[in-house]
Amino acid sequence: MQGRRHGVRLLLTLLVLAMLQVVGPAASYACACGAMIPSDESARSAGELGLVQWDGKTETLDLSMVVQGETKDAAWIMPAPKGTRVTLGSDGLFDRLTDLTKPRVEKRYNYWPSFGGDDDRSGDGAPRAGGAPGGVTVEGHSTVGPFDVTTLSGTDGSAVTTWLTAHGYPARPDLVPAMQAYLDQGWRLYAVKLTSRGSTLRGTLSPLRLSFAATKPVYPIRLSHHARYRQSVVVYVAAPHRMELDPVTAPRSTTTDVPFARWVDGAAVGGRGGERVFLTKLRQSVDPQDIQADYTFRSTAADTQQQDVRYVDVDRSWVTWSVGVLVLLAALIGWLVWGVRRSSRPVGNVG
Known part of the structure; x- marks a missing residue:
């Protein structure tokens, strides 16, 4: 009897462990392009969407976080160069880009009858500018649509973390080295808060737009190295030529999928109509540990156009059946x- 009870306890323990593996721990803090913090522990960052527009001198970065679950408000940290201008992005931008870059549909006619079987072919109050704890300076605060944005600079990543913790951001000492690296570059850290104003935040959040001078396009993603979950990253790059992720900054063991790379009108990405830009869509499912640097991009050898194709099978087996x-x-x-003619053939006389 005692052995049976021990067996039942062991079985229950294994079941509990299995459930914990499936459900996973609740996340109160996850990283994306910046470090994102939903206020509700049942919600977490599921990924990010970014549009990088670069004309050779200036970069405009539209960034939208994707929330899995629901939360009343969220906050994140975004690094960017000194002099960055922060404005509100266009709602629906990434829905339009998704539609623009969706796979081209081609019909595939099937004349051979199918005889069964499955075949899936689907390709807090606003802080005041000025003094702060030593090593960090609050350069300014602004309200951009539903976003409250505070610009931080300084020389000490630990001091920045202390400031963030004092203003409602969870303590994350593991981010100090990455923040320090940005400060050493002369970059600024933008502390952003977004509230739902009576409803809840879920899915793809409103985009925020950052504009700054850049000698080459860059996507600040280094803080995502400290994310707790695998990240889905989709980056659109609109530039004078086709762009690719620079191997020097690419994740070590992550494959980058390029489902779309074509010339489009600038108006399609929020730019000037009548001007052609080359839009490249890059997609990753990346292990945070593989992210070691901000993504930078370079021109490819040729502006080769490509687009994923989704085949739609059209059943024309009725033609084969009809012919048969x-x-x-x-x-x-x-x-x-032949039978009638043969039967009506005269029989010759015998004798």
């Missing part, structure tokens, strides 16, 4: 005619 039936009917009619 006609052939059989013709054969039957021919056989009948």
Whole structure:
């Protein structure tokens, strides 16, 4: 009896462990392009969407976080160069980009009858500018649509973390080295808060737009190295030529999928209509540990256009069946005619 009870306890323990593996721990803090913090522990960052527009001198970065679950408000940290201008992005931008870059549909006609089987072919109050704890300076605060944005600079990543913790951001000492690296570059850290204003935040959040001078396009993602979950990253790059992720900054063991790379009108990405830009869509499912640097991009050797294709099978087996039936009917009619003629042939006299 005691052995049986021990076996039941062991089985229950294994079941509990299995459930914990499936459900996973609740996340109160996850990283994306910046470090994102939903206020509700049942919600977490599921990924990010970014549009990088670069004309050779200036970069405009539209960034939208994707929340899995629901939360009343969220906050994140975004690094960017000194002098960055922060404005509100266009709602629906990434829905339009998704539609623009969706796979091209091609019909594939099937004339051979199918005889069964499955075949899936689907390709807090606003802080005041000025003094702060030593090593960090609050350069300014602004309200951008539903976003409250505070600009931080300084020389000490630990001091920045202390400031963030004092203003409602969870303590994350593991981010100090990455923040320090940005400060050493002369970059600024933008502390952003977004509230739902009576409803809840879920899915793709409103985009925020950052504009700054850049000698080459860059996507600040280094803080995502400290994310707790695998991240889905989709980056659109609109530039004078086709762009690719620079191997020097690419994740070590992550494959970058390029489902779309074509010339488009600038208006399609929020730019000037009548001007052509080359839009490249890059997609990753990346292990945070593989992210070691901000993504930078370079021109490819040629502006080769490509687009994923989704095949739609059109059943034309009725044509084959019809032809088969006609052939059989013709054969039957021919056989009948031959039989009739043979039976009506005169029989010769005997003797």
